[in-house]
Amino acid sequence: MKKLFVLGTALLLILSLGLIASAKTLKLGLDADPKSIDIHEQLSGGTLQFSHWVFDPLVRYAQDMSFEPRLAKRWERIDKNTMRFHLVKGVKFHSGNDFTAEDVQFTLNRLKTSVDFKGLFELFSEPVIVDKYTVDIVTTKPYGLVLNMMTYIFPLDKKFYTGTDDKGTPKDAVVKVGHSFAKTAFPSGTGAFKLTHRDHGVKLVLERNENYWDIRSPGNVDKVIFTPIAEAATRVAALLSGDVDFISPVPPQDFKRIQKDSKVDLVTFSGGRIITVQLNQKKNPALANVKVRQAIAYAVNNVGIAKKIMKGTATPAGGTSPHGYSGFSPDLKPRYNLEKAKQLMKEAGYANGFTASMMAPNNRYVNDAKIAETFTQMVAKIGIKVNLKTMPKAQYWDRFDERAADILMIGWHSDTEDSGNFYEFLAMCPDTKTGYGQYNSGNYCNKEVDKLTIAAQTETNFGKRTAMLKRAEKLIYDEAAYITFHWQNHSYGVKNGVNALPIVNAQNFPYLGDLVIK
Amino acid sequence: MFAFIIRRAIQAIMVMIIISLIGFLVQQSLGDPIRDMVGISVSLEERDILRTKMGLNDPQLVQFFRFIKNAAQGDLGISYFHNKPALDVIFKKAPATIELVFITLVLILLITFPIGIHTAIYPDTKFAKYVLGFSTIGVAIPVFLTAIALIYVFSVELQWLPSYGRGKTVNLWGWETGLLTWDGLKHLVLPSISLTSLFLPLYIRLIRSEMMEVLETEYIKFAWAKGLKKHRVWLIHALKNTLLPIITVFGVEFGMLFAFTILTEKVFQWQGMGFMFLEAVERADTALLVAYLVVVGMMFVVINTIVDITYGVINPTVRIAGTK
16 A cells, blocks of 8 residues: 555656646737737737637637537537537636536627627527527527627636626626726636736736646647737847747748748738728719729739738738638639720720829738838829828728728728628628628629628528629629738747647637647 | 926926827827727727717817816826826836936946046047047937847847846836846846937037037146146046036937837837837827826926026036026
8 A cells, every 4th residue: 555655656746747847838929918808898809819818719710710619519500590509518617617508698698788799799689598508599580600600709707707896896897998897807717728917018927727628639838928019020039039939920021031040930821801992982983983993903913912012921812702701712813914904994984094092001901001002003004193191000090981082991801700791891882870881981882792791691501602692702803892902811930849830720819728839 | 496496396387288288189180099999890880989988079178178177186097008097007117218218327427428538538549539430320320220230139149138028027115127137137238228329429429529628728727737636637627517518418318318218118119108108109099198298298397407406506607597
């Protein structure tokens, strides 16, 4: 017995030594930290990244855009408006509370009270709890994107967020300005990491959740120290000097520098953000002429832009939807052809060209101002004289809302990872009542695109739905509703041994819980 | 003296009111703070509701008087981004900037005085010529270029010094200091050198020319004739009279020093007031911007008052207006 005890202790000692030896810290340097630790306060990439670290969604996207089960292990459609989700059992929140169907119900209800998220969950009604680990997600109409939306449900700990806090405010309140419990208390999620320190804009520390439910996760990072580094050159220098292990985004002009250095690697992954310029048909009559818009589309060498300005870190776009989306069609190719463009200008009656005003942000998208400048040079070749003004994003969006110029730049990432979202915001006839076309500054309006997009929302048959979206995509392309440049790629600079490739994705949510450091 | 200080205090209040008014007038063109607070797909309607709730839809003047009323009670508004009172945010960031400025000042003093005096006394040595030549180049190089070059050489290539941030800090009675840890000091080296490099040429040249001028005066000749020791002539008689114009320039240049901390802090991701200011501009965090302008305005008045008082101490023949 005594021998067994000694052996046991020795074994434990060796095991724990092994654990200590494998304790890995990741020093992370992204451009910004999440605005709030209440994950329902702001719908932004930063918030969602953080959600994937400290919480777990019901399902998430795999690299090939398929759905990967997370807290929901399987699901089935019960009727037109209902989908049943079976939850993983035995999951505990950071607080120690058990994760059950009630938490899913609570989370969806709370999302519907958030200014930022409620638009996405408009069609959802109160989830029905079937039993402790089964929940029915119900929509008011048939909805083809239920699974897509489940990637936004990161169950919150209902017990932890219920009641009132010491200031007398309800703990579940989502508050933008002023105090709320959820943005002051460190969150209780189910995720691979617990938040242990936060100095907003300065530092964020995450520590491994030792009771993490997903025992199959290969992740071996015990601690993440996240310092936001806004200045791109400093971020790159911090990686090269070894002060941080993982940076994003990497400015295209530094790609070579990182690739050349043997101590660091460059990892890129194609993303879904389309960069476009919109042509205001109401403000400038020339742009209302479909031939003029087509001519501009033919005059833009977006393959060249992707190569020269983006240094190959963008996929030149023909249509709007990237590969992997329902509306994507390989036939819609970039269409650079200067002769054809000139011909179209002549046919349109603008052989001598015309003048147009343009605005673009200079700190919103990768190389946005450079792309805008190149665009003006390209259309100058077909006689269109563009007066370009670029400005910081803080000022730009006000001007965009005013539709202050004939040509406005906008990049769009579909929140649903589905083509319909692009058309709803960028291509549908602007309507202040329904909110459709909110970012369609070009005032492009084609009733058929509207009809197809709305019909696709309630179509649950995948084949039919895809056909509708493909048709809308083609109409937008053919009529050159707006000019598409490329889909921006996500770029990461990592220290050797940080195996980033398996954990990055089109959404730019690096799944740090699964990250392996050698 | 008392009347002088009272007058300066009134001046300070006027300056701050005017600055905040200007701040209010420009904030409109800085952009909409709501944009940074909500996701892009939030509707115009929802944004408008939020704006009304925050009082941003009220007329400019109403907003301004509300601000003045609160400011009189020491409340400069709430930063939209940090979600905390703007003054708290500024005071939290202040130590980083003050430490950077302090170390920079020490470096400027330690370097410029010996070199300036030396080159004034021995203007024809090779050393003096190199220094002057070098300082002409120094004036011409912008601070962010110096900073990036330093990062490249000492962090990326040699890997001797950290490239960004403040490193480990210690909380000393509420003051987060980086001066007491080895890591914190290491982080201070590059930013303070970049900032110092900008001011070295000016002060070396200024001290040199002032000193050379003073060395030509009659009373110095008289001191030589009296047979005083040369160090006494240089460091006591000459230097003291060189100081006055230097202090004047310093009072004015202090503003420049602050302005350049903004760039230095940005490049080094130094978590001070300058960095905070730039981020606030980017995010249209107007409440924080106005508060920052008011605090900096106040600091300027205080520093110039101190400069004026030092005048009298160094040279009793200079009378401060209003004192007897």
